[in-house]
Amino acid sequence: MTDLARQVVDLGASLFARGLTAGRTGNISVRDGDRVLLTPTGVSLGALAELSVLDTGGRHLGGPPPTKEAFLHLAFYRARPQTSAVVHTHSTHSAAVSCLAGLDPSNALPPLTAYYAMRVGSLPLLPYHAPGDTSLGALAEEEAREHHALLLANHGPIAAGGDLAAAADAVEEIEETARIFLLLRNTETAPLTPDQVAALRA
Numbered sequence: 001m002t003d004l005a006r007q008v009v010d011l012g013a014s015l016f017a018r019g020l021t022a023g024r025t026g027n028i029s030v031r032d033g034d035r036v037l038l039t040p041t042g043v044s045l046g047a048l049a050e051l052s053v054l055d056t057g058g059r060h061l062g063g064p065p066p067t068k069e070a071f072l073h074l075a076f077y078r079a080r081p082q083t084s085a086v087v088h089t090h091s092t093h094s095a096a097v098s099c100l101a102g103l104d105p106s107n108a109l110p111p112l113t114a115y116y117a118m119r120v121g122s123l124p125l126l127p128y129h130a131p132g133d134t135s136l137g138a139l140a141e142e143e144a145r146e147h148h149a150l151l152l153a154n155h156g157p158i159a160a161g162g163d164l165a166a167a168a169d170a171v172e173e174i175e176e177t178a179r180i181f182l183l184l185r186n187t188e189t190a191p192l193t194p195d196q197v198a199a200l201r202a
């Protein structure tokens, strides 16, 4: 197993052990030159043994069949050439927020904390599609041009980063902020001001 593949296995084990995705949910990918290593479909992130290999055009080059969300991962790589990794989870609080009525589709969570503003920024909500429904690909690719993190309605977060740690950081920060958001529901909150957010992202 290559060092990069080992990093995917270790990240999967870490996300699973911390309850950030359960059962056989979630998927991870990392770019390796002109190839992409992805978690296989139907496996627990806590028990990854081998990875699937695609080219950036989606051609299957080796390993078991890839995650059914491979098309979403590839949409991020196409839309954001600086992306080297993508992480998707079904983290509980993020998934709970993704089921709420009345969310702002352009930004599902307010900037309650500085780290959320720094690691995520804004979080467009993509309309519900069944897992693996490739008709979400075009919309995801369009949103990914401007945003490295998206929330899939009635599903969970997906985030891209310059490396695996950055993509995981974004998904974890979404989960922490979703938890805070739900803890504070029906309470008046004081999110960061646009100036405070801009200062953090400068």
Ligand SMILES: O=C(CO)COP(=O)(O)O
Pocket: 024, 025, 026, 027, 039, 040, 041, 042, 043, 066, 067, 068, 069, 088, 089, 090, 131, 132
């Ligand atoms: O999270 C998932 C679907 O959205 C898990 O599917 P895969 O096992 O195909 O990766």
Ligand SMILES: [Zn+2]
Pocket: 025, 026, 088, 089, 090, 131, 155, 156
């Ligand atoms: Zn999923």
